[in-house]
Amino acid sequence: MNRTPPSFARRSAVALGLLMGSGWLAWLVAPALPVRAQSQAAAPLASYQLKAGGLQRSSSFDGVVEAVRQTVLAAQVAGAIVQIDVKVGDRVAKGQVLLRVDARAAQEAAQASEAQAQAARASLQLATRDFERQQQLFKQRYISQAALEQAESQFKATQAQLNAQLAQAGGARTQTHLHVLRSPYEGIVSELPVALGDMALPGRPLLTLYDPSALRVTVHLPQSVVAGLSAKPSFSLDLNGQSGVQPSQVQILPRVDANTHTVQLRLDLPRTGSTGLSQAYAPGLFARVWLSDSGSAPAGQQLLLPRSAVLRRAELQAAYVLNEQGRPLLRQLRLGAAQGEWVEVLSGLSAGERVATDPAAAARVLHSPKP
Template sequence: MKPMQARHRALAFTLLTLLSGFGAAAHAADAPRPGGLQTLMIRSQANGTMASHDGVVEALRQTVIAAQVAGAIVQLDVKAGDRVKAGQVLMRIDARAAEQAATASEAQAQSARAALQLASREFERQQQLFKQHYISQAALDQAEAQFKATQAQVNAQVAQLGLARTQSGFNIVRSPYDGVIAELPVNLGDMAMPGRALATVYDPSALRVTANVPQSLGASLAGPSRWLIEIPGINTADTPIVPTGAQLLPLVDASSHTLQLRLNLPAKLTGVVPGMFARVLVPGVPGAAPALRVPRSAIVRRAELTGLYVLDAKGAPLLRQVRLGAAQGESVEVLSGLTAGEQVVVDSAAAARIR
């Protein structure tokens, strides 16, 4: 009987051990997340009232000023970011060769004028002699031809002089209109060559936002009042910019099936420059794609990185880069980098401390 009792005791001990293991596993599954982080399950939300399209700020007038003559840059009066007036001198190119060419052309023109005076007097004398029947008609014709040839040479020399003077003016680079120096890729002493870019000027009073929109929106949204503009750092979706004009180019891109939309910005917007990122917001668009929205407190901004903390398979917060869309109140739309059903940490600062 004693061996049988020993077997029963061993079996009971084994069962007790297994039950205690299952209890520990269940306790671990119910353990709170590290640091008590508050999370939010991301769900798709209806987005039938607002659609967003990425765009860029452009200048209606932007000019690349290029050199028309060769020579070293001997004077540079502006730098990038300076405001300039129409006709203001931006830089000067060494003009000694052009000035010498103009001087030579002027001397040749004076010589031609002197020759023309002599030919004119000779022709007058030949006409008087012909009237007195001292010379033949052939001699008179020869004198007239000599006079006309000399006159043609004078016209050619005067035209050459005008060309030389015009080319000497190319050595002075001026601003074509009131604007801002956007780029200055040359320095004092650099060699200017015909066609080389010397400066880029744009007019800050006339800016626009250009974006590509689906062709399905083109027919229904033709007026500027149907579009709104958000420029991060300048305004938000709660205070959008209303464009002063809109233009849909009548050409559909065959690869993306989109139309190019151009929205004119109001004049005198502070801090807006060409190249800035912008969003074109389309209110009242039926059937817009579902949106993923997260609270503003979940967003992490570090230099050029925009992201949020998402729980991985082990429940640990993992920083992930995302691309944001329009903001509405205390929530922000996530365009990419996040999928429905994922857990997002609401307090990004708390998640950073755990990491």
């Protein structure tokens, strides 16, 4: 069995000690360290130091989209529903037939009234000829004045009966038209709570229709907020994934609700025509209303952050904050209104802190091993 000479072992130990003392061992091991981490640590991240001011103080309120013109159509007569020509979501034109109610009884009544009117016309023709003959006889002095007046009275009575029959026939024809439900304007069907065979009764809702070209957002503001508004407050809307939507008109109703002590605020959405608008907005949609008012609070109390520094993941809103060593740490934020490239920070950050403006680069540094 081969053995290492003691003199060789002593010489190897001495050589190893010399290498460690001279730094050669560190040079040999250095390539095993992560060069990527060293390069990232050497290059500092682009950052922004938070400061106050720049935007007006903003407050948010919950609102709902509603139609300026929405109609609940109901039947004026009773009968079974025999035809439905639309469904929920259909766009209908003005005057289009929506549904029909069984009108057989009304049609038969209209035919009977028309027959009675024809009989009254025939009686009037007979009374007219008889009155003309009586007038000729009176001129020839064959009848008395009383006989002529009686013939004239019979003629006027028959004429009045004809007028009554004609009016009754017209009412019967109008009754038949009430069994057909038509659209009063161009719109979209939002509700259809009936089906074929259901009984339509006077006043029972059969269909709900709204005009998609005229929508608005309604929100209830506390009366204390309304009392502190300046002459020209600014409003913006966040709805259906779109932020910064500007209303075309703002109306504050001059009435305070006695139960909730709130004032109703109406913000009209921009009119873009009936085509395409309903695909983005519809009645019942949730909307967030942002109120910016320079007179409500000083702008110097507000923290501003570049929108590029915000990390958004589903409902999470966060940013990478740099510590004293320049290493990023992820922190959740609560953000307010955005104007241009800036966004208001409601909570999560303090003035003077530095935030990485490139979240992707900060994430790579955070998950890389320390040098």
